[in-house]
Amino acid sequence: MFNYYLRLALLSIRRNPILSALMVAAIALGIGASMTTITVNYLMSSNPIPQKSDQLYYVQVDSWDPNEPAEEPNEPPEQLTWTDANNLYAAQKAQRQVIMATTAAVVEPPSQDAKPFNAYIRLTTNEFFPMFDVPFLYGGHWQASADKGREQVVVLSRKSNDKIFGGENSVGRSLRLAGRQFTVVGVLESWYPAPKFYDVGTGAFEEPEDLYIPFLLKEELQLPNGGNTNCWKTPEDDSFAGFLRSECINYQMWVELPEEQDKQAYLAFLNNYANEQKALGRFPRPLNNRLSDVMQWMENRQVVTDDARVMLWLSLMFLVVCLLNTVGLLLAKFSGKSAEIGLRRAIGASRQALFYQHLVETACIGLTGGIAGLALAYLGLLGIGSLYGSFADNLSSLDINMVLLALLLSLISSIAAGLYPTWRACSIAPASQLKSQ
Amino acid sequence: MLHLSSWEIGPIFRAMTRNKVGAVLIALQVAVTMCIIVNAVHILMERTMQMARDSGIDEANSFYLSSTGFADDFNDQVVIQTDLDAIRALPGVIDAMQINAIPISGGGWSMGLQTQPGAEFEGVGTAVYMVDDHVLNTLDLELIAGEAFKPSDIRWRQRSQRDWPAEIIITRALAENLFPEQSYQDTVGKTLYINDDEPVIVKGIIDKLQAPWVGWERLENAMLSPEQTLFSSSTYFIRTEPGRLDELMPAVEQMLADSNKGRVVRGLRSMQETRDRTYRRDQAMIKILTTVMITLTLVTALGIVGLASFNVNRRRKQIGTRRALGASQVSVLRYFMLENFLISSMGVILGAVLTVGLNIYLVQSLGLTKLHWWLIPVGMLTLWLVGQLAVLGPARRAAATSPAIATRTV
Numbered sequence: 001m002f003n004y005y006l007r008l009a010l011l012s013i014r015r016n017p018i019l020s021a022l023m024v025a026a027i028a029l030g031i032g033a034s035m036t037t038i039t040v041n042y043l044m045s046s047n048p049i050p051q052k053s054d055q056l057y058y059v060q061v062d063s064w065d066p067n068e069p070a071e072e073p074n075e076p077p078e079q080l081t082w083t084d085a086n087n088l089y090a091a092q093k094a095q096r097q098v099i100m101a102t103t104a105a106v107v108e109p110p111s112q113d114a115k116p117f118n119a120y121i122r123l124t125t126n127e128f129f130p131m132f133d134v135p136f137l138y139g140g141h142w143q144a145s146a147d148k149g150r151e152q153v154v155v156l157s158r159k160s161n162d163k164i165f166g167g168e169n170s171v172g173r174s175l176r177l178a179g180r181q182f183t184v185v186g187v188l189e190s191w192y193p194a195p196k197f198y199d200v201g202t203g204a205f206e207e208p209e210d211l212y213i214p215f216l217l218k219e220e221l222q223l224p225n226g227g228n229t230n231c232w233k234t235p236e237d238d239s240f241a242g243f244l245r246s247e248c249i250n251y252q253m254w255v256e257l258p259e260e261q262d263k264q265a266y267l268a269f270l271n272n273y274a275n276e277q278k279a280l281g282r283f284p285r286p287l288n289n290r291l292s293d294v295m296q297w298m299e300n301r302q303v304v305t306d307d308a309r310v311m312l313w314l315s316l317m318f319l320v321v322c323l324l325n326t327v328g329l330l331l332a333k334f335s336g337k338s339a340e341i342g343l344r345r346a347i348g349a350s351r352q353a354l355f356y357q358h359l360v361e362t363a364c365i366g367l368t369g370g371i372a373g374l375a376l377a378y379l380g381l382l383g384i385g386s387l388y389g390s391f392a393d394n395l396s397s398l399d400i401n402m403v404l405l406a407l408l409l410s411l412i413s414s415i416a417a418g419l420y421p422t423w424r425a426c427s428i429a430p431a432s433q434l435k436s437q
Numbered sequence: 438m439l440h441l442s443s444w445e446i447g448p449i450f451r452a453m454t455r456n457k458v459g460a461v462l463i464a465l466q467v468a469v470t471m472c473i474i475v476n477a478v479h480i481l482m483e484r485t486m487q488m489a490r491d492s493g494i495d496e497a498n499s500f501y502l503s504s505t506g507f508a509d510d511f512n513d514q515v516v517i518q519t520d521l522d523a524i525r526a527l528p529g530v531i532d533a534m535q536i537n538a539i540p541i542s543g544g545g546w547s548m549g550l551q552t553q554p555g556a557e558f559e560g561v562g563t564a565v566y567m568v569d570d571h572v573l574n575t576l577d578l579e580l581i582a583g584e585a586f587k588p589s590d591i592r593w594r595q596r597s598q599r600d601w602p603a604e605i606i607i608t609r610a611l612a613e614n615l616f617p618e619q620s621y622q623d624t625v626g627k628t629l630y631i632n633d634d635e636p637v638i639v640k641g642i643i644d645k646l647q648a649p650w651v652g653w654e655r656l657e658n659a660m661l662s663p664e665q666t667l668f669s670s671s672t673y674f675i676r677t678e679p680g681r682l683d684e685l686m687p688a689v690e691q692m693l694a695d696s697n698k699g700r701v702v703r704g705l706r707s708m709q710e711t712r713d714r715t716y717r718r719d720q721a722m723i724k725i726l727t728t729v730m731i732t733l734t735l736v737t738a739l740g741i742v743g744l745a746s747f748n749v750n751r752r753r754k755q756i757g758t759r760r761a762l763g764a765s766q767v768s769v770l771r772y773f774m775l776e777n778f779l780i781s782s783m784g785v786i787l788g789a790v791l792t793v794g795l796n797i798y799l800v801q802s803l804g805l806t807k808l809h810w811w812l813i814p815v816g817m818l819t820l821w822l823v824g825q826l827a828v829l830g831p832a833r834r835a836a837a838t839s840p841a842i843a844t845r846t847v
C-alpha cells in the first residue's frame with residue numbers, strides 16, 4: 001500500500017510542478033538557514049572533552065583589590081598570580097593538577113633549510129597531557145622531575161614537528177628555543193579541541209600552541225607574558241622576579257577531581273589557603289574561591305557568541321515563515337484535489353486511508369526539501385567559513401548528528417505543516433464534490 | 438465622486454471570512470517576516486555605524502611589522518635606532534616610529550588615570566601607546582592644545598619597569614572624561630595620577646585616537662607615553678605617501694630581514710587589513726543578515742503569488758460571471774489588490790507587535806540596543822508594498838479573464 005501511495009504522491013507532485021517546487025524550495029531554504037546556524041551554535045557549545053568534562057575544574061581564588069571586584073558583580077579574578085599558581089600546585093591536593101601560561105620565543109631549527117620563527121608556547125606542568133587526554137604521535141610527556149628540575153625539554157605539536165623536522169620522529173633531537181638548547185621528548189597527534197577549553201583567554205576557537213615546555217622555565221629564562229595580564233597593584237620592584245612576586249594575574253590552573261567529595265575537599269583546601277594568605281597580609285577581599293567544571297567555565301566565559309545566538313533566533317523564525325508558506329501552498333494544492341478525493345471517498349476509500357496517502361505526499365515533499373536544505377546548509381557553512389576566516393575553521397563542519405537532525409527537522413516540520421491541510425482535504429463530504437461534476 | 442462602497446470592502450471581507458485559514462496564513466507570514474526584517478535592519482545599521490567610526494590615524498597609508506631578536510649578541514637599543522633611521526630614510530616613507538600596540542588591532546596595554554592620588558579613588562581607563570617624538574606625523578594626529586613631545590622627552594623603557602614618564606599627551610575624549618566640567622584646553626598642565634599615586638602631567642591634547650579594543654566602551658580614551666620599549670620584540674609603525682604602501686611593505690620587510698640575521702621579522706600587516714580582521718565578524722553578520730532578508734522577502738512574496746494564483750484559478754468562473762455582468766477589468770484587479778491589502782494590514786499590525794517583542798528580548802538577553810521607532814512604520818510600508826507587488830501578477834491574470842468563461846461549464 002505504501003508503494004501505491006508513493007506512486008500517487010509522485011503523480012500528484014508532477015501534476016502541480018510549480019506549486020510543488022515552491023514548497024520544496026521553501027522547506028529547503030528554511031532548513032538550510034536554520035541548520036547552518038544550529039550547527040554553528042552546536043559546535044560552539046559542544047563539549048570538547050565529554051569523557052571527563054565534569055571531573056576537570058578551573059581554579060579561581062579571589063586575590064583582588066579590596067576596593068573593587070576583578071569583574072562585576074563580585075567575580076573572582078579570571079586567572080591566578082604566579083605565587084598562588086605555584087603554591088596551589090606544590091600542595092598537590094587534587095588527583096591531578098596543572099598550572100600554565102602562554103609565552104612566545106624564537107625557535108631556531110637545527111637544519112639550515114628551515115628558517116627561525118617566532119613560536120607560540122604553552123608553559124605547563126607534565127600532567128597537562130594525561131589530564132586533557134592529549135594524544136601523542138611520538139614519545140610522550142616529560143616527567144614531574146623535569147618540572148621540578150626546570151629541564152629544557154619540549155613537546156611539539158604535529159604541525160611544528162612537520163615544520164621543524166619535516167614530520168619525522170624527532171624524539172631525542174634538539175632545537176634552539178629562546179637562545180637555549182631544548183630536547184624533544186614528544187610530538188603530539190593533530191589535536192584541535194573546539195572550543196580550546198583549557199585556555200579561552202585569547203579566543204575560544206584559536207589553534208593550540210606550537211610548543212609545550214615546563215612551567216618554571218618562565219622564571220628561569222625570563223620569558224615574556226602571553227595572553228592577558230592584569231594587575232590591581234603595582235609590582236614592588238622593577239626586576240623580573242618582582243613581577244612574578246606581584247599581584248599580577250597571568251596564570252591558569254586546572255585540577256582533576258573525580259568525585260563530588262573530592263571537589264568539596266578541594267574547595268575547603270582553597271578556602272583554607274586563602275585564609276592562610278590573609279594571615280600573611282594578602283587576599284584583602286572576602287573569601288570568594290571557585291571551582292568550575294569545563295562546561296560551567298565555557299558558560300562563564302561566554303564561549304557561544306551573542307551573534308551566533310541572534311542568528312539562531314532569526315533563522316528559526318525564518319523556518320517558521322517557510323513552514324507557514326508550505327501550509328498555505330499545501331492547502332491550495334489539496335483543495336484543488338477535492339474532486340478526486342470526493343471520488344475516492346465515494347468508491348470506498350476510508351478517511352484514514354486518504355489521510356495516510358496525503359501524509360506520504362507531504363513527507364515526500366518534506367524530505368526532498370530537507371535534502372536540498374542540507375545542501376544549502378553545507379553551502380551556508382562554507383559561506384560562514386569564508387566570511388569569518390580562521391575563527392570559523394573549527395566551527396563550520398557538518399557531522400552525522402547534524403545531518404540526521406536536519407532530515408528529522410525537515411520531516412517533522414513538513415508533516416506538522418501538512419497535518420491541517422491533509423485533515424481538511426479528508427473531511428470533504430463526497431456528495432458535495434460529486435454533485436458538481 | 439468616489440464612494441467607499443464602490444471599493445467593495447464589504448464583499449471582500451465576507452469572502453475572506455469564508456477562507457479564513459488562507460488569509461491568516463498569509464498575515465502570519467507577513468508578520469514574522471516583518472519582525473525578522475526590521476530587527477535585522479536594526480542590527481545591520483548598528484554594525485554599519487560601529488564600523489564607520491574613525492580610528493584617527495591615516496589607515497589607508499599605514500602598516501606595521503615586528504622584529505624579535507634571538508642572537509646572543511643582539512642589542513635591541515642599537516638595532517631599533519638603526520632600523521628606524523633606515524626606514525625613515527626610504528623614499529616614499531613619510532615617517533616611522535616604534536610603538537607598543539596598534540590601534541583597533543585587539544591587543545594592547547591599558548592603565549587607569551585619576552585626578553586625585555590614592556588607591557581608594559577610581560581611575561578612568563585608557564589605552565597606553567608608547568611612542569616617540571615622531572608620533573604626530575606618523576599617526577597623522579592633530580595636536581589641538583598644549584605641546585608635542587621633543588626628542589629629549591623620549592626615554593627607554595625596560596621590560597619590568599614600573600614608573601612612568603613625567604609628561605603625557607592624551608586624547609580630547611580622555612580629557613573630557615577626566616574633567617567633565619572643564620573644556621579640554623584647560624586640562625593642559627594638569628597633574629594626573631597613574632598607578633594610584635604616581636603623578637604625570639598633561640603636556641598636550643590630540644583630537645582623536647582610538648584604543649586597540651573596538652568593543653570597549655571607552656574606545657576613544659588613549660594616552661601617549663614618550664618612551665621606546667626594550668621588550669623581547671619591537672613593533673615598527675610606518676606611514677607612507679599615498680599609493681606607495683604596496684611597494685614599501687615587502688621592501689621594508691626585506692630590508693630589516695637582510696640587515697640583521699640574528700632576528701625574526703614577522704607580523705607584516707597593513708592597517709586596512711587590521712581593520713578588516715577586527716571588523717570581520719561585523720562584516721560577516723551584515724552579509725548574513727542581508728542574505729536572510731532577501732531570501733525571506735522572496736519566500737514570502739512567492740507564497741503570496743502561489744496562494745493568489747491558486748485563488749484566481751479557483752475563482753475563474755466567478756470572475757468570468759462578474760465580468761459578464763459588467764464588472765470592469767479594473768474592478769477585478771482592484772478586488773485582488775484590496776484583498777491582499779487587507780490581509781497585509783492584519784499582518785503588519787501583528788508584525789509591529791512581534792518586532793517590538795523580539796527587540797525587547799534581544800536587548801535584555803543579548804545586549805542589543807533599542808530599535809529606532811521609525812523602523813516600524815518603514816517596515817510596515819515595505820511589507821505592504823511587497824504584498825501588492827506579489828499579488829499584481831495573479832490579479833492581472835484574473836482581470837484578463839474573458840467573460841465568455843462564465844458561459845462554459847467545466
